[in-house]
Amino acid sequence: MDEGDLAYEAVTNAIEAGARYIRLSIRKEDGRWYYLVEDDGAGPGSGMDVFAPGFSTKGSGRGRGLSLLKERHPDASLDRRGGLTRLSWTAPEGPVDVSAMAMLFSKAWTVGAGLVIEVAFDGGAFSWCVDDFTHLGALDEGMxxxxxxKLIQSTLSFEKE
Amino acid sequence: MAKLSLEELRSLREKEAERLAKRGIHGKDVHVVVCMGTCGIQAGAKVTLNSIVDEVEAHGLGNVIVTQAPCQGHCEEEPIVEVHTPQLGSIAYGKVDAKTAKRIVEEHIIGGKVLEDHKIKLEV
Structure with a gap:
């Protein structure tokens, strides 16, 4: 699984757990990407080892995503602050997975969840939300x-010029 | 503020109904669902989904909607793709890589022919 897969998994977990607001923040600093997924879902409950293989609140056969994340990024951590669940980890520098972002917006729109994705790097910062794509017709016209x-990539490419 | 005529109201209602129909997933003729659970992603479902999206875009298929679903409990068959069309009903395919995804769009969705070599049966 690549970094985009892991970010997709983390956000999908939040959406499937019933969160109505999810924020994925990807920030580059000192040659590393800092990932943060914040959501307003109920969270896993205190004292539970969410990174243990097989841990899931969604039934049997689930619970591999977070253990894979921990396996790949041992610094992954999860906490609750102010009613929000925060999952964070860091990863080596690499390309931003634009296709995973599009998939997440599509998924969030389908269930009516609010998703914001923020990317910050090299002095530039961008953010997108579900409404951006709805207004531009990319979601209303059938996901x-x-x-x-293209819209996400063009924004990121603009930054590089 | 000027009053709307009955005709204008009817026209507005029709326009809105059309817009809302587009928003509905089932307002499209063809619905493609890619299973994107952890097992699917590990097996390459993201590549599969990207490939389907690319092919739908390349062929300008405005009647196709592509969505995602969680694990369906058939992890050994991942990546799994389900295609729902009025002509062929619901057909599920297993072990769909990028090449097979392209075939699904060209042979099943455009050509109306089931890919027997990848067809699987999902228990309901």
């Missing part, structure tokens, strides 16, 4: 993930 990818 056009190709259009969403």
């Amino acid at each position: 056009n993930m190709a259009a969403m990818r």
